[in-house]
Amino acid sequence: MSKSYESDKKKSFTRDAIIGLGEDSFRKNYYPELQDHLLELERINSRNKALMTTIPDILLVSDIQGHISPFNISRLKNNEMILNIMKNKMLISKLRDIVSQVVMTRFLVTYDFQMEVDTKTYYFEARIHISAFDEVLIMIRDMTDRITLENRLKTLVDKDNLCNVYNRRYFEYYLANFNLQEIISFTIIIVDIDGLKLINDTLGHLSGDRVIVSVAELIEKTFNHFGMISRIGGDEFGIVLQGFSINDVENFLDTLRGLIKEHNYQTESVELSLSYGYGHHESGVLNVDHIFQEADNNMYQNKLLKTSSTKNNLVKTLMKALEAKDYITEGHADRMEMLATAIGHELRLPQNIIDRIQLLTKFHDIGKVGIPDSILKKPGALTPDEWKVMCTHCSIGERIANESTELKDIAHLILKHQERWDGKGYPLGLTREDIPLECRILAIVDTFDAMTNDRPYRKALPMHVAIEEILNHAGTQFDPEMVKVFHNVVFKVYPL
The missing domain is CATH 1.10.3210.10 (Hypothetical protein af1432)
Structure with a gap:
């Protein structure tokens, strides 16, 4: 009785008995089902390998202690960029912090970052998630083309395509942020190009465009580091300044006048003439519409005072151009x-x-x-x-x-x-x-x-x-x- 028991016990612990193979196995009837499961696992593994080989993303893996290394398949592609990422100590330190957060919360975290490589800026999106086996997968996608396209579209929406300053839409959007707010020392300046219609009608719109671009460049030299510049009409520019006194604004306009004078002295083409006016709010609740109207009225008053002489000077300039x-x-x-x-x-x-x-x-x-x-x-x-x-x-x-x-x-x-x-x-x-x-x-x-x-x-x-x-x-x-x-x-x- 004991021998028979020992024989049965021994048989039950053999390799064949454990995996369900051989004549002595009590589970040999389960072999086809087990083999089907193994084949399915192989198919899943093969599919995952193909998927990870195909996707363009950089794959990193980390343990729960934050030891980050390239995923095996990633080593076969994007090698140069992987090296740049792994050598970036600040980035790796940030990714370790996120790994710790993911380990604690077990929630997916998305992190956007950018890197300079060979004077070019690259944009990335990292998605960090933990697996059921306490491995943290870091999938990094190159978003450079998408971000660049989005920036271009944003530029098209917000910028004037001729002189690359902000356009009227952005000017109004920008001003709306200040309307009915408690603001100290807020100024709107309106600059108008004198005689642009005559230049367009006589020398053509290409010459008129060159005048617009020249004026934009001079305005940018004067105000670019101090305020927001927009082209708000065919021949008009708007400048918004915050934190500057009236005396500061007058000094800015003196600088612009000096640049115009210098440009006219050097140019062999049409001389520039500008009319301008500004509205200033010292303190209290700001009404943007009132300040803009004040600036516009002052600009037109300035324009009326010199309309006749400006036109006569422009005609003389055109005669010189004809002689040239x-x-x-x-x-x-x-x-x-x-x-x-x-x-x-x-x-x-x-x-x-x-x-x-x-x-x-x-x-x-x-x-x-x-x-x-x-x-x-x-x-x-x-x-x-x-x-x-x-x-x-x-x-x-x-x-x-x-x-x-x-x-x-x-x-x-x-x-x-x-x-x-x-x-x-x-x-x-x-x-x-x-x-x-x-x-x-x-x-x-x-x-x-x-x-x-x-x-x-x-x-x-x-x-x-x-x-x-x-x-x-x-x-x-x-x-x-x-x-x-x-x-x-x-x-x-x-x-x-």
Whole structure:
């Protein structure tokens, strides 16, 4: 009886009996089920390995004491970044603190951090969680592309895409944070670019954009470290300052004036002119709308005081720009004025008309400041599209003249100075006496001077050839009566 018992006991503790194998096993009927479980575990293990190999994240593992090391599969990829992370003592120390927190709470913790690697900033998200076996898994995902894209989108939403300062939307959002709050020394400054519309209309919007960018750069030099700068309109900027006295604000504006003066002294293009005003709140509850309105009103008052002189100065600047294009040859306007004045005296015209003719000889082509050099200086014939652009110089010139008190009276003459007697001129196609007398005289003297002086694309013609050419076009291009008067006085002005 005891031998049989011992034999059974021995059999029950053999390896085969334990795992359910062999003829002597009492559990051999469970083998297929056990094998199915083993195969399932292998499949799960294989799937997990494939998953961890596929995911782009960096995997670290820590025990409950905070000993952090790379997960086995992570060592096969992202090696350089893993080394940078493991060498970052501050980061590892922070991760150990989080591991301790996770061990205590057994809750998932997310931690965002960034690192500088080879002068580039990388952004990461770490997710730290504890397993059922008291191992802490640290999964680190590179978020650089996503964060960079989010920052770009935020910039598009908050920043002006031309001059990279804040836009109107952000300006209003920023001010709303201060509204109806107890604030000490709060200032809003409004800066307006004088004459920007005229620059856009004459030199084109690209030139206008360059002016806007130049002004933004000067404002940033003045205020960038002291306040928030926004472009709040096409030609307006808003600056918000906090903690500065009125005396400080005046000093800032003095600095800006000095930068504008320095810029204008150095530039060969359009000179800058700014109008500005500010509203200041010293203490108490702030009403943002009242301060903004005060700043806006003061800016417009400043603008009204100098509107006329600013426009006149801008017109002079445009004339200099036209001269810089080398379109106006030396003495061209003086020679035209001399001959046109002689014709006026021959016709016994009143002095006010002669004065207009003299102004017209100087400024009739001012609109060409808005024509590209590629068209203005083209040595060959213009294409139809180029000719359409060239024809716009009359209307551009009219807009410029209307902005100047000195030239306003001849604005309509500048518009019509390319009309022909036979109606084939531009831009209005006027004929005969519908063309102002001043323009009919100008057409003759301008053509004569152009033919008798060198141009980039041809040499000057002899005077008698030029006179003959004008006589041949009397009644078509030119007023025949004015041609007769021209013929009578040209030899008095230019004796043979």
